[in-house]
Every structure is written in structure tokens, then in C-alpha cells.
Amino acid sequence: MLRALHIRDFVIVEQADIAFDTGFTVFSGETGAGKSILIDALALALGGRGEASLIRQDVPRADISAVFDAPEAAAGWLAEQALEGPELILRRVIDAQGRSKAWINGVPATLGQLRDLGALLVDIHGQHAHQSLLQAASQRELLDTHGGHADQARALLQAWTDWRQAQAALDAARSDAAGQTVLLERLAADVAWLDDLAPEPGEWPDLCARQSRLAHAQALLAGAGQAVEALDGESGSAAQALHAAIQSLQSLARHDPALEEHLQSLESARILCAETVSGLNAYADRLEPDPAALEQADARMGRMFEAARRFHVEPETLAEHHEALRTQLRQAEAGQDLEALEQACRRAESDYMAQARALGAARRATAVQLAGQVTAAMQTLSMDGGVFDITLADCKPSAHGLETVEFLVAGHAGVPPRPLSRVASGGELARISLALSVIASQAARVPTLIFDEVDAGIGGAVAEVVGRLLRELGARHQVLCVTHLPQVAACAARHFQVSKTTRAGHTLSAIQPLDAQSRTEEIARMLGGLKMTDATRTHAREMLASGQTG
Template identity: 55%
Template sequence: MLHSLHIRDFVIVDQVDLYFEQGFTVFSGETGAGKSILIDALALALGGRAETHSIREGADKTDISAIFNCPETLRDWLQEQEMDDNELVLRRVLDRSGKSRAFINGVPANLAQLRTLGQHLVDIHGQHAHQSLLKNSAQREMLDAHANNTNLLQTLSQQWKQWQNDIRQYRQSQENAAQQNLERERLEWQLQEIAKLQLGKNEWETVSTEHNRLAHASSLLEGASQTLSALDGEEQSLLSELNGATQRIAQLLKNDPALQGIYDALESARIACAEAASDLNSYLDKVDLDPLRLAELETRMRNIFDTAHKFRIEPEQLYDLQQELDANLAHFNKISNLEALEKSIAQNKSAYMETAQMLSKARKKTAATLGKEVTQAMQTLAMEGGTFEIQLQQSDPGPHGLEQVEFNVAGHAGTTPRPLAKVASGGELARISLALSVMANKAGRVPTLIFDEVDTGIGGAVAEVVGKLLRELGGRHQVLCVTHLPQVAACAQQHFQVQKSQKNKTTHSEIVLLDEQERINEVARMLGGVKITETTRDHAREMLNIQA
């Protein structure tokens, strides 16, 4: 649930810190006081679109933080991100330059992460949300959400894309058969040219190194032999000189320990000289003059170089080109193989149809249940005798399944249900939308539900029923509602008032939590307008006592 909301310099709000409880909470206030600003601020913290005009006049930036108790559904995600999972602190900062920064538990985040978390934390029903119900796509989405069809829809969408992709490739292969044959021949020729070489990985580097050594074998042998003779030859050599010097200093060292450093240096030089001589002997044993091998290497290098020249690349790039051409030919053969494509199309269609039929079955079951629940709710919302039905009309296969979803309603007894867009008045549509919202969220796992003046177009006894519905929903979720109806406000367990005032010719909005007496006055204002009488207070007190 939403624990608290902290707003700094947002629209006409200077600073406000709000703390919420579980259950049903309302916000009320005069028109234009800024009731919906709260919802806009929360939406921003949840990754909504940011506009610089939302920064309060005279301020450099707006800063909004929303603190939630962490639901179980998000603990694994937070642990994967190495974030504390005791609570969730979502913060959004927007400055005058348009730069937006986001944080999750103090760690910099991106808007996509905020939106991902928001889907698990809050469901916002805007004051014009009922208008979207006129669209079949919105009706389908609401039915699927109520049926928890998310996983089925994701699988179906992937299967649809794979099926359609195979169909496109099949048609392209049919239309471009001649061109594809030419392309296949080109790839096959290129591969044959390179395959003649039977190249190994990194072969050019290996061959070049060996060729360079054999090409300079004579000079290598001569130079190494001369150096070995100087180090350890039969005549006077460096190693014999070092041996003599080391022995002489060793004798002198017996009489003067100060010569120890010199002795150590000479001994080190003698050992190094002996090791170098030994290594040169080994090197000379391996280096030989092999003109036949040298000729073989020169031929091999020439063939590799000539082939690389044909493809206008460096010799060392030939092996990678061969791997690339091989992969391209395999892919090309796959997409141009009509028989294989036909088989893939059939397999993907079969998989799609199996999932689509499972989706249809789930929709049919949920449509019947939700239709009955909304019909029952309509009886208490001044639509006695009315009925609500969800019709599934078979359609061609598509990314959303095998049917279109259409909400049909009959506002009165004895009338035939017809499409919602054609028969529902504005008030009826608002009431049906509210009933759907309440019913659809009974099984929902989102802990916090927000309703922004969804009670527009109703009043009287119906408004009281709406308030009771929202209070009932508050028993399963945290419910926040912006309302102008006293009947709805009286049903709340927590009541905030949004007040507008003028300071230094600037409009400011304040939000205060009402105590018992203040709440009586606010409900009385909502009942009687600007002038509050003792009669309206008594009426307000009575309404609140009934709901207590």
C-alpha cells in the first residue's frame, strides 16, 4: 500500500507530506483547488510523463517521493537489483531545463523501472476513464485483466509473430525465386573459392611467422653462432673471463667482507652468461636451412594472398569471411526452402491455434461471471432491471486471439442488450465503468486503487451506493478517491481536504487531514455549498454516523 506521498513545488503546491492508512480514503475540496494534482504527482513518481510547466511558479525544480510497503510480488525483483525490499521509495526530480531524474530506494533508476514497479503498486482510474470503455480494445483488455490472461496473451503474441514471419518469408521466396537462386549461386561460389584453401583459424599468422624465420635462417644461424662463440668459445670468451674474475674476488672476500656486493654482481653475471650460452645452443639445434619448406610456405602464402585479393580483404580476414558466408548460406537456404517453410508455418499455426483456443475458453468463462456480477451491481446503481452481457464475436486470427470482445448493456428491464457505445448515457456509462472497476479489482493483486472523480454524473441514493462499493473495495485494497459527492465522502475512513489560497498574489494549494469536527464541516459544505447552516451540519453528522 501507499504509505506516504511527499510533494515539493508541484503546480500550485509548495510543500506537503501526506500519510495514508489502509482502507478507503477520500480527497475533497472546491472546484479548482487542486484535488487531481495529488494523482498527477503520484503518476509522475510512478514514471509518468514530465512537463516543466508542472514545476511551481518561482521554483527551480519539483521533487516528488512516494513510499510504499513492498508487496510480495516485487521482492524478487528488488533482490535482483540488490535493493532493500522492506519498503519502496520512488522519487522523481524535474528541473527547469527539462532534465528528469528517478530513484528507487535511493539508487538512480530509469523511467521504465518506475513504470514496471508502478504496475504492481497502483491502478489509477481517471475521471474520463469510462470513455475508453466505448472502444472494443479497452473492453478486451479489461476482460483479459479480470481473467488474468497475461501469460496466455504474451505466448499468443509471440506465436502470432512467428507464424506471420514464416508466411512473409514464404511469400517473398515465391515472388523472388529467380533472384534468390542467383544469390545462392553467388554465396556458393564464394565459399568454394575459400574452401579450396582449407584454411585453419589464425593460419595466416602462423604461416607468416614460420616463413619469416626460414627466410632469414642463414643470418640467424650466423649471428647466433658468433654470439655463442663470444660467450663460450674455445678461445678467450666472456664466460671464462667471468669465471676467473669471480674466483679472484672470492679469494679476496676472505680478507674483506666489503667485497660481497661485487662478488654477488659478478656471480649473477656469470650465471646469466652461462644460461644465455645454453639457450643459444638449444636455438642453434632447432634453426636449420630448409629451402623446400620455405618454397612450400611461399606458395601457400601466395595462394592465400591471391584469394584475399579477389574479395578485397586482408589475408587474415579470410577465415572469418568463410564462417560468415557459411552462416549466410545456411540462413538463405532455410528461408528459401519452400518445403521447410510450409512445415514451419503449419507448426506455428498449430501452436498459435492451441493457445488461442485456451484463451477463448478463459474469456468465455470470465465473460459469463463478470456479466452476472456487473448486472447485480447495476441493480443498486439506479439501473434496476438492467443487464450487462459480454459478447465474444468470432473473428479472423490475430495477435489478440480469435474473437472480438463487445460489452452490451440494457439500461432497463425488457430491453435487448446492445453495444455499450450505442445505448449508454454519460451517467450510465460512468456507473457501469465504476461497477466494472470494482468487480474487476476484486481479484486483482495491485494493493492501491485510485479513483479520480469516477462518480461524475451520479448523485442521491446512487452516490451513497457508490460510496459503499468503494468502502467495500477498501476492505481488500487501499482505495483513494477524489470526489465531489458528500455521500461518497461520508463512507470514507480517512478524509483529506484540498484548500486553495492566495499568498503574495500567487495561488497555493494545501492538503490537510480532517478531524471529526472538520470532517462534519466539509461534508456540510459539500451538501450545502458556500453557506453552511446548522441544518446542513446535522445532515452531515447524520451521514457520517450512519457510516461509522
């Protein structure tokens, strides 16, 4: 659940530190005081869209932190991200240039991570949610979310994509058979040419070194012989000079031990000289002029140069190019295999149809259940005799299945249900939306539910029913609600007032928790406007008493 929200310099909020508790909490205040700004700030901490316009005027940045208790449902996600509970701190900072930074428990995080975690913590029902109910896509999404079909719907979308791609490959092969044949012949000829050459990875540098060695074999032999003569010849060689120097120092080292170090250096040089002579002699034995081998190396280099020019690549990349052409050839051969493409297309279609039928069956079962629950809720929301129905009509295969989803409603008894977009008034639509929100939230796994003025368009006795519905929901979830209805506010366990003031020409918003007396005053204000009377205060106290016990 949400434990605290800390807001700094967000829109018209200079600073707010709000502590939350379990159950049902409401926020109320005059129009324009900034009630919904609290929801916007929390949405930002949960990965919502941020921009420079959200920063309070004349300050460099906005800073928002939300503190949650980690629910069990988030344990797997936290483990995957190497994060730990039991407390979660989500922080978001936006600067004047619109740049955004985010952290989870002090660890830098992406907005995607905030959104993924936020989906496990909070469910926000916006004040305009009822308007989206008029859209077919929103109706289908709500049905799938309520029924737990979201993963099936995403899998079906992928199956549809796979089927479309398989069909496109088959269509391309059928329509461009001649072009594919030409491509196949060219690739086959190129691969055969390189198969004959058989370039090996790393062959080119080795070939260049071998050719250079064979081409200069005589000079290499002569140079090695000259070096051996200089190191160990019969007259004036390095070995003789080292031997003479060692003998001189050996006779003198008895008188001054300091010479022993130099004597050891000379001995090391003598040994190294002898090893070098041995190595050069072995090198000369192995290196013999080989005109045939040189001719083969020259010919191989010539063919590789020819191949490099033919395929417009460097000689050292011929092996990689050869493998790339082989891959293209295999793909082209597969593209010409109409039977294989047809089989792949049939498999993709079969997979899609199986998933679509399974999703359709699940949707139909959920539609019956959800329609019954909403119909029952309508009877308590001053829509006696009203009926809510969900029809699933067969349609051509699409990315979303084999059926369309449409919400139908009859506002009162004696009339057949008709599409929601054509018959529901604004007030009816708001009530149906609220019923759907409450019913869907009852099955939600997220611990915190937020309703941002979803009670717009209703009042009177209906508003009281709505308040009780939200209070009942608060027994299972933490419920936060921005409201303008005193009947709803009276049903809450806790009440915050949002007010605005002007300071130095700037409008600022403040949030204060209300005690029993100030809460009575706020309910009276919501009932009677700016003019307070004893009658409105008495009514407010009665409404609070009823809201807590009724």
C-alpha cells in the same frame, strides 16, 4: 499499502507530507485546488511520465517519495532485483531540464523498474476511464485483465508474430526462387573456394613469422654464431673477461666483505652468459636453411593474399569470413527448402490457433461472469432492469485472437442490449465504468486502489450507493478516492481537504486531514457551496452518520 506520500515543489504543491491508513480515504476540495495533483504525484513516483512543466514555478526540481508496506505479491520481484522489504521507498526527482532520476530504497532504479513494482502496489482508475470504455481495445483489455488472461494474450501476440514471420519467409522463398538460386550458387562457390584454402583462426600471424624466419635463415645462423663467439670465443670473449674479474675479486673479498655482493653479481652474469651460449647453440642446431619450406610458406601467403583480395577482407579475418559464409549458405539452403518452410509455417499456424482457441474459451467464461456481476451492480446504481452483456464475435485471425470483444448495455428493461458507444448516456457510462472498476478491483491482488473522480456524472441516491460500494471495497483494500460528491465523502473512514491559497503572486495547494468538526464543515460546503447555513451543517452531520453506519 501506501503509508506516506512526500511531495516537494510539484505543480502548485510547495510541500506536502501525507500519512495514510487502511480502509477508505477521500480527498475533496474546490475545483482547481489540486486534488488530482496528488494522484499525478503518486503516479510519477510509480514510473509515470515526467517533464519539466510539472515542477513548481521558479524552483530547480520536483521531489516525490512514496512509502509502502511491501505486499507478498511483490516478494518475487524484489528478490529478483536484490531489493528487500518490509518497507519500500520509491523516490523520483525531475529537474528543470526535464531530466529524471529514480530510486527504490535508496538504490538507483530505472523507470521500467518503478513501473513494474508500481503495478504490484497500486491500481489507479483515472477520472476519464469511462471514456476509454468506448474503445474496442480497452474493452478487450479490461476483459483479459479481469479474467487473468493478460499473460495468455501476450503469448498469443508472440505466436501471431511467429506465424506472420514464418509465412513471410515462405512467401519470399516462393516469389524469389530464381534470385535465391543465384545467391545459393554464389555462396556455394565461395564456400568451396575457402574450403580448399582452409584458413585457420590465428594462422596469418604465425605464417608471417615462419616465412620471415625461413627467408632470413642464413642471416639468423650467422648472427647466432657471432654472438656465441663474442660470448664464449677463444680470445677476448665475455666469458673469459667474467672469469678474470671473478678471480680478482675472490682474492680481495677476504679483506673486505663488501666486495662479496659484487662477486655474486659477477657469478650470476657468468652463469647467464653460459646459459645464453647453450641456448644460441641449440637455436642454431634447429635452424637450418630449408628452401622447400620457404617456398611452401611463400605460396601459402600468396593464396591467402589472393583470398583476401577476392573477398575484400584482411588476411587475418579469412577464417571468420569463411564461417560467416558457411552460415549464410546454410540459411540460403534452408530458405530454398520450401517443404521445410511450409512445415514451419504450418507449425506456427497450429500453435497460434491452439492458443487462440484456449484464450477464446477463457474469454467467453469470463464474459458470462463479468456481465452478470455488472448487471447486478447496475440495479443498485439507479439502472433498474438494466442489462450489461459482453459479446464475442468470430473474426479472422489477428494479433488479438479469433474473436472481437464488444460491451453491450440496455439502460432499462424492455430494450435489447446495444453497443455501449451508441446507447449509454454520460451518466450511465460513468456508472457502468465505476461498476466495472469496483468489480475488477475486487479480484485485484494489489493492496492499494485509487479512484480519481470516477464518480463524475452521478449524484443523489446513486452517489450514496457509490460511496457504500467504495467503503465495502475498503474492507478488502486500501482505497483512496478524489471526489466532489458529499455522499461519497461521507462514507469514508478518513477525509483530507485540498485547498489553494495565493502567496507572492503564486497559487499554492495545501492538504490537511480533517477532524470531526472540520469534516462536517467540508461536507456542508460540498452540499451547499460557499454559503453555510445551519441546515446544511445539520444535513452534513446526518449524512456523515448515515455514511458510517448505513
